[in-house]
Amino acid sequence: MLSRRLLRVKVMQMVYAYYNQGDTSLQQAEKELFHSISKSYELYHIYLLLLLELRLHEEKRIDLNRQKRIPSPEDLNPNTRFIDNKLLDFLGGNRSLLRYIEATHISWVDHPELIRQLFTEIRQSQIYIDYMALPESDYETDRKFLVKLVEKVIAPFEPLYVHFEEQGIYWNDEAEFVVSMVIKTLKEYRDDLGEEQTLLPEFKDPDDREFVKTLFRKAILNQAEFRKLIDAHTKNWDLERVAFLDIVLMQIALSEIFEFTNIPVKVTLNEYIELAKHYSTAKSGVFINGVLDKVVEQLQKDNKLFKSVLNVAAE
Secondary structure (H helix, E strand, O other): OOOHHHHHHHHHHHHHHHHHHOOOOHHHHHHHHHHHHHHHHHHHHHHHHHHHHHHHHHHHHHHHHHOOOOOOHHHHOOOOOOOOOHHHHHHHOOHHHHHHHHHHOOOOOOOHHHHHHHHHHHHOOHHHHHHHOOOOOOHHHHHHHHHHHHHHHHOOOHHHHHHHHHHOHHHOOOHHHHHHHHHHHHHHOOOOOHHHOOOOOOOOOHHHHHHHHHHHHHHHHOHHHHHHHHHHOOOOOOHHHOOHHHHHHHHHHHHHHHHOOOOOHHHHHHHHHHHHHHHOOOOHHHHHHHHHHHHHHHHHHOOOOOOOOOOOOOO
16 A cells, blocks of 8 residues: 555645646646556556566567577576566466556556666676575565565666656656555565465555545645744745745645644654655755744644644554
8 A cells, every 4th residue: 555655745746736737626636636646556566567577578588598599508498486486476367466457558568678678687686696596495485585676676777767757747756655565565475365465455544545635635725724824933934935845845734733633743743854855955854843843832832732742653
């Protein structure tokens, strides 16, 4: 499932776009938000399908070598440990993945050169070399190899990111989140379930979907009230000169503080401070932290904050 961190990023992107586009209705923007989330979930499946495409590429290479006019002993008796990987076998027949592929028509068929480049990178990696040199392997060995392969070779492969950015605006800056979902799936894939293993859902539960919808809507609908709170605690700042994304992030943070009493204030503050550090200016994290601390302090004094403030347990 998509993490709360990624869901917050999606809300941030769409609130920012909503104000910049100007002529978009709240309903249209909300629809675009959920479409963006579905594209992230699509990327999760594309990564899983990539593993199968790499296996297919190796199968074809082995087959072509066997058909050489004068094949070498290695061509005739190739090391097939990678294509025989037991987890890849299960993944290739996974019911959930096959249904998703059939419904969405995702495919790597038009990108053979990228697959070739990536597999060349894999074959040269020590992870692959060590795995292929093992005298024997079992399911656990196969699974650990795939996890390391994704973490150490596939995830850092820069041409993949270029490819994703070329395919659509919804895949920028989120591959890291999605890769963590793929790794979680591989680590938790049970051999006793085989092809029946369920994949991660788009949302952890209905609460997460409602979290996105409410966070987005309330951040916009309560804009005037939130801007007053922000303005009241930025007396030494000209809001016209503050990075607009910082204002958006504080607006969403206030939406979360007011609407979700089960999320401790400190958790909310930490989340948006981290988003500011990553997506806004070098000083944004400190600025947002200072302003929101003052806002929360004032809300407490006015008895307008009915939730935990100090509990910082992770979500």
